[in-house]
Amino acid sequence: MRILILGGTTEASELAQLLAGDSRFEATLSLAGRTVSPKPQPLRTRIGGFGGIAGLEAWLRDHAVEAVIDATHPYADQMARHAVAACEGLALPLASIRRAAWPRQERDRWIDVATPQAAVSALGQDPARVFLSLGRLELAAFVAAPQHHYVARTIDPPGDIALPPDIRFVFDRGPFDETKEEAFLTREHIAFVVSKNSGGAATYPKIAAARRLNIPVVMIARPDKPHGVPLDSARAAVTWLEGQLAHRPSSTSRRSV
Numbered sequence: 001m002r003i004l005i006l007g008g009t010t011e012a013s014e015l016a017q018l019l020a021g022d023s024r025f026e027a028t029l030s031l032a033g034r035t036v037s038p039k040p041q042p043l044r045t046r047i048g049g050f051g052g053i054a055g056l057e058a059w060l061r062d063h064a065v066e067a068v069i070d071a072t073h074p075y076a077d078q079m080a081r082h083a084v085a086a087c088e089g090l091a092l093p094l095a096s097i098r099r100a101a102w103p104r105q106e107r108d109r110w111i112d113v114a115t116p117q118a119a120v121s122a123l124g125q126d127p128a129r130v131f132l133s134l135g136r137l138e139l140a141a142f143v144a145a146p147q148h149h150y151v152a153r154t155i156d157p158p159g160d161i162a163l164p165p166d167i168r169f170v171f172d173r174g175p176f177d178e179t180k181e182e183a184f185l186t187r188e189h190i191a192f193v194v195s196k197n198s199g200g201a202a203t204y205p206k207i208a209a210a211r212r213l214n215i216p217v218v219m220i221a222r223p224d225k226p227h228g229v230p231l232d233s234a235r236a237a238v239t240w241l242e243g244q245l246a247h248r249p250s251s252t253s254r255r256s257v
């Protein structure tokens with residue numbers, strides 16, 4: 001059974017590990033290409049966009065894909081929309097691994113905002129030391145508040161994007177450790193943390209550390225992300241694929257896609 005996994009997350013990597021060597025499935029893992037040096041994967045991997053809905057439909061048709069798993073980041077709403085539209089157009093089954101958001105806890109000092117631009121406003125006018133942990137593509141928004149000192153943690157250098165004048169980069173990849181995150185925030189004298197509500201365990205230690213240190217977190221809300229059959233884990237995705245495999249038409253009656 002030919003499968004396309006839309007990846008770039010921990011769950012996508014877990015699913016790749018589970019499917020590697022499973023002769024029942026011929027899977028391709030697709031990465032958007034936003035990370036310059038992605039982790040090696042045990043599946044055939046393609047990197048880059050598809051060229052919109054029509055491009056994705058053409059790729060699925062040309063590669064005779066029989067099922068799609070959307071395991072993209074909770075904030076990858078455009079790719080999710082394209083996957084839903086393309087699978088509807090081709091009558092292909094689509095399942096989406098939906099990572100649970102972090103719940104607000106009693107001592108959290110969250111400032112909820114809708115966009116990176118709103119996060120800039122939430123920092124206020126007085127100069128402050130700000131930890132940006134939200135991905136390099138959103139950093140340009142903070143050009144509008146040049147009075148702050150920023151420490152930005154990203155996997156890759158920012159590339160050719162506008163940046164605030166007073167910014168320093170820390171290049172690192174999760175998972176992170178709560179004790180080390182607390183030491184980092186203390187050492188840098190951080191007054192605000194800016195984050196997306198990505199969910200999962202890999203980057204949550206910064207949120208727990210901010211709670212312990214009584215540091216406010218400017219939390220950018222998740223977009224309204226379309227989805228297929230909702231799943232909560234990579235293992236659930238394997239079970240769903242097994243169900244699709246058991247109920248697919250025989251080779252003599254299967255409709256070509």
